[in-house]
Amino acid sequence: MEERIIIAGSGGQGVQTLGFLLAEVGMSDKKRVTWLPSYGAEKRGGFSFCHVVISDQEIYSPYIESPDTLLLFDQRALNTYKDYVLNHTLVIENSSLIKEDTVVNGKKVSIPATDIANSILFTQAANTVMAGAYFALKTIFHVENALKVMRAVLVKKSKQIFEKNEKALYQGFNFIKENYQYV
Amino acid sequence: MLGKTIKMPQETVFIKGNHAIVEAAIDAGCRFYAGYPITPQNEIPEYMSKRMPEAGGTFIQAESELISINLVFGAGAAGARAMTTSSSPGISLMQEGISYMAGCEVPGVIVNIQRGGPGLGNIAPSQSDYYQAVKPGHGDFHSIVLAPHNIQEMYDYTVKAFDLADKYRIPVIVLSDGLLGQLMENITLKKDQETEYLDMPKDWALTGAKGRDGQRILSLLMRPGALEKHNEHLREKHRTICDNEIQYECFSIDDDIDCLIVAFGTVARISKGVINIAKDMRIGLFRPITLWPFPYMKINELSKRVKKVFVFEMNYGQMLDDVKIAVENSDKIEFYGRTGGGIPTQEELYQFIKARTKGRGY
Numbered sequence: 183m184e185e186r187i188i189i190a191g192s193g194g195q196g197v198q199t200l201g202f203l204l205a206e207v208g209m210s211d212k213k214r215v216t217w218l219p220s221y222g223a224e225k226r227g228g229f230s231f232c233h234v235v236i237s238d239q240e241i242y243s244p245y246i247e248s249p250d251t252l253l254l255f256d257q258r259a260l261n262t263y264k265d266y267v268l269n270h271t272l273v274i275e276n277s278s279l280i281k282e283d284t285v286v287n288g289k290k291v292s293i294p295a296t297d298i299a300n301s302i303l304f305t306q307a308a309n310t311v312m313a314g315a316y317f318a319l320k321t322i323f324h325v326e327n328a329l330k331v332m333r334a335v336l337v338k339k340s341k342q343i344f345e346k347n348e349k350a351l352y353q354g355f356n357f358i359k360e361n362y363q364y365v
Numbered sequence: 366m367l368g369k370t371i372k373m374p375q376e377t378v379f380i381k382g383n384h385a386i387v388e389a390a391i392d393a394g395c396r397f398y399a400g401y402p403i404t405p406q407n408e409i410p411e412y413m414s415k416r417m418p419e420a421g422g423t424f425i426q427a428e429s430e431l432i433s434i435n436l437v438f439g440a441g442a443a444g445a446r447a448m449t450t451s452s453s454p455g456i457s458l459m460q461e462g463i464s465y466m467a468g469c470e471v472p473g474v475i476v477n478i479q480r481g482g483p484g485l486g487n488i489a490p491s492q493s494d495y496y497q498a499v500k501p502g503h504g505d506f507h508s509i510v511l512a513p514h515n516i517q518e519m520y521d522y523t524v525k526a527f528d529l530a531d532k533y534r535i536p537v538i539v540l541s542d543g544l545l546g547q548l549m550e551n552i553t554l555k556k557d558q559e560t561e562y563l564d565m566p567k568d569w570a571l572t573g574a575k576g577r578d579g580q581r582i583l584s585l586l587m588r589p590g591a592l593e594k595h596n597e598h599l600r601e602k603h604r605t606i607c608d609n610e611i612q613y614e615c616f617s618i619d620d621d622i623d624c625l626i627v628a629f630g631t632v633a634r635i636s637k638g639v640i641n642i643a644k645d646m647r648i649g650l651f652r653p654i655t656l657w658p659f660p661y662m663k664i665n666e667l668s669k670r671v672k673k674v675f676v677f678e679m680n681y682g683q684m685l686d687d688v689k690i691a692v693e694n695s696d697k698i699e700f701y702g703r704t705g706g707g708i709p710t711q712e713e714l715y716q717f718i719k720a721r722t723k724g725r726g727y
Contacts, residue, residue: 202549209379209551217379217549221405222488242638244548247710 183213183238183322186246190231190263191255191276196309200253201232203313206331207323208236216244229258251320252288253312255295256280274315276308291319291362298353307350314354319362325355376554382519382545383408386476387416388554389523390448394563395474396422397447399436401429401455404488405543406478409450430455434462434475441471442582444570446527446563450476452543453494454485463536464502467599468584470569472530475508476523476539478546481706489706490543492630495683498540499657505596507603508536509610510656512629516550522654524555531562533606534569540656542679544631544708607658616640618649618667624718625667626650627688628677631708636677638711643718656684664691671697673722677714678702 187204191197198219205215218233233246251272254260256279264285267273271288278296295311310332317325329348336344380388386409390398398417400410410426417424423440427433433449440447451459456477466473479494481487498510509529511522519541526537571582586592614633617640618625626648628636633652640648651667653660668674674697676685685700692698699721703709 205549206379209377215379215549215551218544219547221543221547240637241550242641243635243711244550245544245635245708245710247712 183236184241185236185251185320185322186249187234187236187251187253188231188246188249188263188266189234189253189255190229190259192226192258193228193230194226195230195255196306197230197255198232200309200313201234203309203328203331204234204316205236206335207327208234210327210331211323213237214239214241216241218244229262231259231262251316253316254280255308255312257282260285272319274312274319276312278308291315291358293354293357295354298357299350302346302349302353304346304350307347310347310350311354311357314351314356315358316354317351318355318358325351377551378554379549379551380516380520381408381549382516382541382547383478384412385516385520385552386450386523386539386541387412389520390474390527391416391420391422392554393446393524393527395446395448395527396420397437397440397445398422398449399425399427399433399440399447400450401427401433403430403452403455405480405490405546406450406452406476408546409476409478430458431462434459434466437473437475438462438466438469438471441466441473441530442469442571444567444572446472446474446531448474448476448527450478452478452480452488453482453491454480456494456497460497460502463508463538464504464506465584466536467502467506467508468504468595469582470534470599471536471582472527472534473536474523474526474530474539475536476541479540479542481704487706488543490545490631490708491679491704491706492540492542492632493680493683493704494540495656495678495680498538499659499687501536501538506599507606507657508538509533509606509658510538510540511612512540512654512656513545514630514633514652515552516545516548517552518654519545520552520554528562529610531565531567533602535602535606540630542631603658610655611658611660611663612654613660613663614650614652614654615667616650616652618651620670622647622649622671624648624673624675624722625671626675626677627653627664627684629653629656629684630679632677632679635709635711636714639714639718642711643715646718646722648718653684656687659687659691661687661691664688665693668692668694668697674698675714675718675721676700677709679708680704 205217208215267288276295277292299308437447
């Protein structure tokens with residue numbers, strides 16, 4: 183098993199944190215993981231991406247050119263990565279911020295992640311909503327493991343933030359379960 | 366949360382390359398660090414400023430790279446395990462100090478998290494400091510150069526760098542790049558390991574002359590013939606290192622290979638991926654881990670068994686020169702390099718091999 187994931191969006195949306203979460207979940211499942219951030223002169227609002235590989239074996243290139251999964255947070259991310267989509271690629275799009283969907287290949291899933299996050303009054307949790315969608319679609323990982331990792335990291339910071347993220351995770355997870363039964 | 370090291374059971378940690386270097390230095394008994402900020406190695410001094418005081422050592426943010434290397438020179442001369450780190454332009458500024466350390470036979474570890482050059486270049490990963498690493502500074506000397514290709518090795522070879530530095534009283538360079546510096550991976554720390562040469566007596570060190578005659582460490586040898594004699598001594602030391610310390614990895618090399626890839630660091634990792642996808646070809650990877658001393662003999666031996674030798678680098682062909690020295694028939698050699706922060710992809714390298722072998726795999 184090797185899962186190669188590219189996550190892209192804008193600085194401040196939690197792109198790097200989501201990559202970190204997926205890597206941690208892979209690790210908790212005793213997998214090998216790599217997490218490669220973009221590290222240019224990024225700032226809030228600037229283009230941000232990260233490459234995450236989760237594998238049973240030695241990971242060769244941590245740099246991804248043919249992703250198994252693409253998590254796209256906004257229009258710019260989609261425009262940048264639309265040509266990376268292969269027939270087998272799972273594309274999870276944040277439809278709240280993507281108005282012009284030009285992706286032609288791949289298995290596409292749309293979820294209004296930012297709107298869902300806003301509905302629980304925590305717009306920063308859009309990345310956790312996307313994580314919930316991811317775990318609903320990729321059954322190699324358990325959503326409970328994601329919750330465990332989040333608990334370990336977040337509860338120390340703030341119980342309230344953890345609880346909001348927990349809600350966001352399951353809203354993303356359930357949205358997919360309800361709307362995409364056959365992906 | 367981001368970039369923080371999280372400890373897991375069995376000493377397995379999910380750690381950034383730059384942080385792994387810090388943990389390795391602390392575990393290897395390094396108690397003196399001096400550095401100056403530069404991307405993409407900034408996580409090293411940042412994290413070191415927390416870890417070094419915890420370990421009871423000295424952390425200094427110097428006013429420049431020149432000061433950093435000379436602080437390490439001084440600490441090393443006093444017998445401490447000392448380290449500095451920087452990225453390409455900063456390492457250029459340290460060349461004089463590295464030469465002085467080599468002349469004075471003062472051990473020390475210098476980590477280069479390479480970025481694109483020349484000049485200020487950019488902050489993307491690169492391997493374009495190969496020439497400068499294998500032959501730094503001025504004068505007749507070498508420093509040992511270790512080239513890790515994953516985060517476990519960033520840790521292991523930084524520990525080893527301190528041992529080699531003390532064993533041979535020589536500056537040791539860990540040559541990595543921005544990709545490995547920024548990359549996070551799960552690795553095993555060896556907190557309880559004994560480094561081989563940690564407690565070796567340093568009777569040459571400047572520790573105060575109480576109870577013994579004074580001694581000096583210097584590289585200025587003006588007496589007729591003195592410098593030549595000293596350089597002969599350094600050459601003997603270099604020969605001993607060449608005889609004993611060459612390290613490399615052979616990946617997927619068996620009796621039937623038609624093609625050999627020679628690559629180090631990040632590109633070696635990507636090359637492993639190429640071999641993994643090129644199921645229709647018989648390719649092996651030879652990965653030098655010590656760039657000096659360079660494994661000429663082993664490459665020479667392997668090159669006789671294959672039809673093509675591919676050299677892949679993130680520069681315009683620097684290690685290529687050493688491979689040319691090693692391979693008798695240089696017509697066999699094909700080079701592909703990216704520069705200025707470009708990272709070759711698996712597919713790109715695979716297509717290059719196919720094109721140069723007319724699809725036959727050799």
